[in-house]
Amino acid sequence: MHEIVVLGLNHKSAPIEIREKLAFSKDEALSFLEQLQYSDIIKEMLVISTCNRVEIVAGIENKLYGVDAIKTLISKFKQLPLNQFENLLYIYSGNTAVRHVFRVASSLDSMMIGEPQILGQIKEAYKLSISKKSTGVILNRLIHRAFFVSKRVRTETGIGDHAVSISYAAVELARKIFGTVENKKVLLIGAGEMAEIAVEHLIRNKASDILVANRTFERGMELAQKFNGKAISFEEIDGALKFVDIIISSTASPDIVISRDKVKGVMRPRKNRPIFFIDIAVPRDIDPEINKIDNAYVYDIDDLSGIIEENIEERQKEAFKAERIIDEAVVNFSKWYESLAMVPTIIDLKNKIESLAQCELSKTLHSLKHLSNNDSQAITIMTRAIINKILHDPISFLKTDGCQIDKTVYTDLTRKLFKLDG
Amino acid sequence: MIIIVSVLFYFLSTAAYIAYFFIQKNYLYKIGFYLLLTGLFFHSTDFIFKFTQINVFPINSLQDTLLLAAIAIPISFMLFQYKLNLKILGGYAALSTLFITIIAIFLPTQRSAEIQNLFKNSWLASHVIIIFMGNAFLSLACGAGLLYLIQEYTIKTKHNRFFFKRLPSLELLDSAGYTSIIMGFTLLSLGMIIGFTYGKIVWGKFWTWSPKEVCTSVTWILYSALIHERLTVGWRGRRSAIMAIIGFVLTIFTFLGIIYIRYA
Structure with a gap:
């Protein structure tokens, strides 16, 4: 029976320089999985490669040689000397490996706990394995259980709730103000990575018109094109305040770009529709006093970071609950895995009894020629029923209690008792 | 008295809504909603019962009037919930109905003979x-x-x-x-x-x-x-x-x- 092992490195165990050298692209992963057919020791394999981790999940025949076999395989495939990465690897086997896979799938091992991408990445990795038929009974079961556990963790704990990045936090806030971001007009003042991510995130949530104001109009045009929006000049900002709903500001200006009085002045023409300022700039672009105006809301970078910090703490609390769900899943998986060891014995037992019965049955039926077809059929059915009844208890014992303690004791006993080994 | 039964349901509904507010599990507000509905049912039954008893629309005593005022709140909330999805307001509706109904129970029941026409x-x-x-x-x-x-x-x-x-x-x-x-x-x-x-x-x-x-x-x-x-x-x-x-x-x-x- 194959043993489950996990070999890998992640953001905690290895620096980015090594991680990027070992990362597998989709095509690389596919040809790596093909190597499986040349190995006698590695029986099943799955390659998970994301920007934070590279992991090989495998089912191996022999733990002693199997792990080394995988290591050399990686080293050869990536043309990287083993000594460069060997001591950065973590190696798990048995229940620890199962727990690790469950934790990764549930996003407990991620850099940002609870981030949702990892499950999709594992699904993708599993698809590759399926296309190369590189997973068998054990890994299939393991991965399916991992998906199931991950889903449970997500629905039963709050691990994925609450934004943990500036752009998510901004959208979450916008939702609490406007109800929905859909069809809201966005004005981006200045440029900058964080501000642009926030705008992209708003677009994904179906924000409608995007306006971009930049000191250099050309740069503004470029950005506007990227967001499918419209560029306006800096002077036009005041006019735009009358109709935009969300303003994201990130300029290098040392002074305030939008003053309190300007906003105060536009509230009446806006008919007091709410307006939300997200100020990502340092020094700040938006006068914090604007927050005191009715229906106007200002959040600066510190406010947003404060929210994120609280949310991360919240997620960590939820992670404890998730660990409990995972403990339970590991126990269940190991029960199944242990029962797998009994399968050959159970099959042998069944075969032996059935062949004995079959032999006796044909002898008897042969000498009772006067029986009608129906009668002999009834006898055959009865014989099967007797076999099933007799075997039911021993088999269920082997499947449950038999693998609780030392499984070999009971398999050996069964094998001797029924002389299964010839 | 049937009204006591409805007070009990209003109380349970309020509790369910409060629990929903803290725990944020969806089944809790659904339970709250149906408990409110059950309370309303008993409340209305009580009202109709009185109606058939005295054969006049029962608004002649302080208690009758207040009980009628209380009945209107869950009804309006049900209509409201149909249009807008504002679950937590159910807690407000249940609590205020409970409050008014309890006050009503302790008020005089004596009916003025003012309106018989x-x-x-x-x-x-x-x-x-x-x-x-x-x-x-x-x-x-x-x-x-x-x-x-x-x-x-x-x-x-x-x-x-x-x-x-x-x-x-x-x-x-x-x-x-x-x-x-x-x-x-x-x-x-x-x-x-x-x-x-x-x-x-x-x-x-x-x-x-x-x-x-x-x-x-x-x-x-x-x-x-x-x-x-x-x-x-x-x-x-x-x-x-x-x-x-x-x-x-x-x-x-x-x-x-x-x-x-x-x-x-």
């Missing part, structure tokens, strides 16, 4: 029912206004994440409040017209300068000002919420005033 009674009954439904909607507007102020405060001060997470968006609270005010105001106006007509039939005058007429008119003017300002200059959000609360306080005041004059 069936024709007059049906005028008065429709007047009272419509006004009470209007008041119930105005109370929901007040509830939405209170929630709006809390949520606005948490967003402005940026710290209290507890309410931030649990309360719905400002937009939803604001529009829910406004919808309730429109409903309440329409019913209030209609009820007042019927009231005036009734006055004309019984006393020969539309307007008698009675305190209750004056108070009701002041409330009506306040709400019409609120709606007018919203439509013209866009009074929304905080100001609208505060007005909804003041308006409802005034409504309660009017109601209590009338009761005081009538039964004291």
Whole structure:
């Protein structure tokens, strides 16, 4: 029976320089999985490669040689000397490996706990394995259980709730103000990575018109094109305040770009529709006093970071609950895995009894020629029923209690008792 | 007494809604909703039972009147819930119904023999029912206004994440409040017209300068000002919420005033 092992490195165990050298692209992963057919020791394999981790999940025949076999395989495939990465690897086997896979799938091992991408990445990795038929009974079961556990963790704990990045936090806030971001007009003042991510995130949530104001109009045009929006000049900002709903500001200006009085002045023409300022700039672009105006809301970078910090703490609390769900899943998986060891014995037992019965049955039926077809059929059915009844208890014992303690004791006993080994 | 049973259900419904607020599991508000519905069922049964007993629309005692006022709140919330998805307001509705019903139980049950004429009674009954439904909607507007102020405060001060997470968006609270005010105001106006007509039939005058007429008119003017300002200059959000609360306080005041004059 194959043993489950996990070999890998992640953001905690290895620096980015090594991680990027070992990362597998989709095509690389596919040809790596093909190597499986040349190995006698590695029986099943799955390659998970994301920007934070590279992991090989495998089912191996022999733990002693199997792990080394995988290591050399990686080293050869990536043309990287083993000594460069060997001591950065973590190696798990048995229940620890199962727990690790469950934790990764549930996003407990991620850099940002609870981030949702990892499950999709594992699904993708599993698809590759399926296309190369590189997973068998054990890994299939393991991965399916991992998906199931991950889903449970997500629905039963709050691990994925609450934004943990500036752009998510901004959208979450916008939702609490406007109800929905859909069809809201966005004005981006200045440029900058964080501000642009926030705008992209708003677009994904179906924000409608995007306006971009930049000191250099050309740069503004470029950005506007990227967001499918419209560029306006800096002077036009005041006019735009009358109709935009969300303003994201990130300029290098040392002074305030939008003053309190300007906003105060536009509230009446806006008919007091709410307006939300997200100020990502340092020094700040938006006068914090604007927050005191009715229906106007200002959040600066510190406010947003404060929210994120609280949310991360919240997620960590939820992670404890998730660990409990995972403990339970590991126990269940190991029960199944242990029962797998009994399968050959159970099959042998069944075969032996059935062949004995079959032999006796044909002898008897042969000498009772006067029986009608129906009668002999009834006898055959009865014989099967007797076999099933007799075997039911021993088999269920082997499947449950038999693998609780030392499984070999009971398999050996069964094998001797029924002389299964010839 | 059947009413005790409905008090029990209102109490359980309130508890379920409070639990929903803290634990945020969806089944809890559903339980709350159905408990409220069951409470309403027993409450209405009690009312119909009284109706058949005395053969006049039962609004002649202080207790009867208040019980009718209480019945209107869950009904208006059910109608409201049908339109807008503002679950947490159910907790407000359940709590206020519970509160009013309990007060009603301890009030005098003695009925004044004032109105026995069936024709007059049906005028008065429709007047009272419509006004009470209007008041119930105005109370929901007040509830939405209170929630709006809390949520606005948490967003402005940026710290209290507890309410931030649990309360719905400002937009939803604001529009829910406004919808309730429109409903309440329409019913209030209609009820007042019927009231005036009734006055004309019984006393020969539309307007008698009675305190209750004056108070009701002041409330009506306040709400019409609120709606007018919203439509013209866009009074929304905080100001609208505060007005909804003041308006409802005034409504309660009017109601209590009338009761005081009538039964004291």
